[in-house]
Amino acid sequence: MKYSMPSSLDLLGSLDLTLELEALANDSEYVFDHARLSRVEPFGMLLAGAKIRDFVASHEEANHADVNFRQHTYAGHMGFFQSILQDFGKKPGEASGSSRYIPITEILVEDMRKEAGGSSELRIKNIEREAYKLAVVLSQRNDDLCEYLTYSIRELIRNIVEHSKAKSIWIAGQYWPTDNLVEISIMDQGLGIQCTLSRNPKLKINNDRDALFLSIEPGITRKGHLKIDPYDEWANTGYGLYMTSSICQRGGDFAICSGDSCLYLNENINKMYSAAFSGTAIRMRINTRRISKLTQDLKMLLQEGERLARHNSKQAVLSASKISRILAN
Template structure:
């Protein structure tokens, strides 16, 4: 029986190597995953690893995967990590929205968002914003303020991307706020087509590999749905402008970090710069980790206005002379742009 030890560190390289090692045993009769060394575990690690093990099980139906060393891992069990990949231990995903500044592992069907929108006569994006605001209030234990606005905006824009671009049937996420460290981490992953295939819908973008796709996705005004010749309702504040990921990455880089993975590649951004990461395996879909430094957050509208103006200048350099406007939704929360309708 092949044995794979879960790393003691949440270091992203250690986690990606763990997933690659699991993948290397594809086709074997039995694989044992030993969680006895698991130490501190954070939201991104949970969503990424749970999806990887679940996908491994689905594509290796003749391989029996068993686990050991997980009984005393109470935090991970409470966050529904183990149940998320099929191990009958701890809470089930979707067990509750969360309390005490955390949101446990949740699997949200995209069809649920659509059904709620139809039932209420709303747009799906409005439903996403409402859910994002609720999650932001749970994490911050506040009802208003800079942190609530920044979290609402960031969660909303990532979930919008999943709904509008990924063709995924679900959005999986969990999150944690550590007030003593001025740190919030939000992790969101999908089971969709990935950035490379999504951006290939834009005939003006050259994407040869997953690294290209991630770099393009992080640039302002780059979108799979907004390009010359595409039909766009610019009167719709939710129209896709390609500024969402760019804006979020800028917020996260204020003392935090931003990680975007798809296919076989990842890119990590922080105040020190950019790091390319070879995952060592294939990720079906897209995974995002947002880490916000709560001590660096100011009024959302002011932060986004600055990033938007700088993004316009970058967009002009990319696309040539011209103005490339971010959609109203990419520039503010809906409660703000609805005032201007």
């Protein structure tokens, strides 16, 4: 059976790919044809790569092949084809990267734990090191924005390490100067948002859609004191997704995909798309022309987060329908 890759591995193209592969009938051979593929983006490569790897693993008795892919040198340089088990281009993490791009990189959670040697302090510093790499690209070296993004992305990576039971964290990023656009993406193939948040008895979660809306609320995954300190090296505040989604929503757009749903946010809308992905994938985008304005809004976003967290803490049971941030859109 031949499967034609989408013309664009952007947000919508990669979501379509997950649904199409999920619906493919069983066969003895699958040929992935890349002839139509013309554009690839970090999120799309991470999500498509994960879905294709899962598909190959779940159809291990079939033969798998790729055709018409050698012209895609950018995707090869970024590590996409090696990530889908095709011996072409660089391996994930092999390209050097720069302030303009981060190649597809796999960070093994077990290696991160071993490097820390059981030290919580070293583990957090290792996580912060990876977060800083992503924040530098996303902020395009704006110091204030980079500091807040480092803190927020650190929380996202820390949650993967501590709660998702994922074996790996996958990252990638790209800055397109002519489009004034920068994107970074983070993905894991762990338990997924719904399974992780369902451990909290205060949350009413009926489906993946509810879980995604709840996940971007401040303080949802945190217990105890509500006040946030962005310079506290130890506190796991539960503000990581709130801050990254709020920053990107005001200055670009944000997407988070888990299970059968993908939540997309920008300044004007929130929209839910269908998906088929076991794990969590996050896309953060910023229009670089808006970075200066964003830096002026950072403290306001934190204050708003504290207000929302206080509001949510007063709810005996919190459901997606009670989230004021959603109702305000």
